Amino acid sequence: MFYFLLGVYFFYVAVKAALAILQINFIRAEAKKPAVVLEQNEYETAAAAAITNQKFEIASLFYHAAIFVMWTCWGLGEMYESAYKTGELRDHIIFVMSFLIISSLLELPLNIYETFVKDKKLGFSNVTPKIFALDLLKTLALTLVFGTLFVWLVLLCIRFLGDFWWFWAFLLSFGVALVINLIYPTLIAPIFNKMQPLEEGELKSRIEGLLAQCGFKSSGVFTIDASKRDNRLNAYFGGLGATKRVVLFDTLVKKLSLAEIIAVLGHELGHFKHKDILKMIALSAIMLFAMFFIFGNIPDAAYQALGLHSGGGGTIVFLLLFSPIFGFLFSPVSSYFSRANEFGADRFAGEVSNKADMISALKKLGSENKAFPKAHQLYAFVYHSHPSLFERINELENEN
DSSP: HHHHHHHHHHHHHHHHHHHHHHHHHHHHHHHOOOOOOSSSHHHHHHHHHHHHHHHHHHHHHHHHHHHHHIIIIOOOOOOOOHSSSOOOOHHHHHHHHHHHHHHHHHHHHHHIIIIIHHHHHTTOOOOOHHHHHHHHHHHHIIOOOOOOOHHHHHHHHHHHHHHGHHHHHHHHHHHHHHHHHHHIIIIIIISSOOOEOSSSSSHHHHHHHHHHHHTTOOOOEEOOGGTTBBBOOOOOEESSSGOEEEEEHHHHHSSOHHHHHHHHHHHHHHHHHHTTHHHHHHHHHHHHHHHHHHHTTOOHHHHHHHTTSTTTTTHHHHHHHHHHHHHHHHHHHHHHHHHHHHHHOOOOOOOOOOHHHHHHHHHHHHHHTTTOOOOOHHHHHHHHOOOHHHHHHHHHHHOO
8 A cells, every 4th residue: 555655646746747847848849939928038038937937846846755755654654653642632733733844844945945046036036034034933823823723623523523524624624714715815914914005096096996897895905015025916806705805916006007907907806797706616615525525535554554543633644645636636627617717807807998908917917927928738727727828818809
């Protein structure tokens, strides 16, 4: 069984590496052709950035594979034996939280390289060592407090709710995800970024008019100081129900024209009008249910092969260890529906503003974010939640 589990994981690694290499070769070939969407120099810069990112993904993949081998061959069994002194619920919590914290610490080399080397080189990262350290401490504190509480609740499901514990753990996890979405813009995001109401002026008036036109009720329009960490442009609608907020990155406000910002928000409102958020929540619920069903019925031999025992902390750690494979398997499904939603949201943006502004905004987003406008079909099928810029603009330009 041990070699079977190892084989499954390394097959997953091989497939992901092959897809990344496929994408690199595709971008290299396309970069030699005349530019589309972007200016020629921007096109070449975006190609170089995309290749750099793919190489980093491959390096990360093999780094994580080495960590997986470390856990499965040595670490898990040793930590399991040392954590379980009395068999009380406390021992299970210590085991799971130790796994989470050690895993986070093992991620640090990758995070440091990505932030201070790769993204600095690409012109994205503005993170200082102080900001990085503070973010790390805040994340660790949130993990210790809320992660421990969540693990305790899942352990209660496993211990007291019988063979169908996985169903109740699914309901708990889905409920927690909804709560996080509910409180994120008002309680979590401000921990990391300064969030303030958008200043009075033409932009705020136009946004409020657009929201009223679309029947979108929110708790306000806000900007965040995203530029202290990153130069990429973005905007989002956060929260659920009465906590919904329109959040603009300060980079977006600085780089896009008023008309382009309205087009971008029109796109986001398209998701609201088409109930895409509810659809994706439903899809997430289905995938989460499937994950808990599968991991709730893993044979005892799989746990024993890794030096664990089914039930309690062993079950949670096994789930955490293999959940990336599950996420990869379901990625094409979620990506397919998400891409379809994006086309619909683009069309809606063209209706509430105009297509020219949306196309202009997409081009500027591609330029500023160094997004290569094309992708290999197989790579996009597996990973891309958004169609390529080339596809989106082509769809808008050829719309009747």
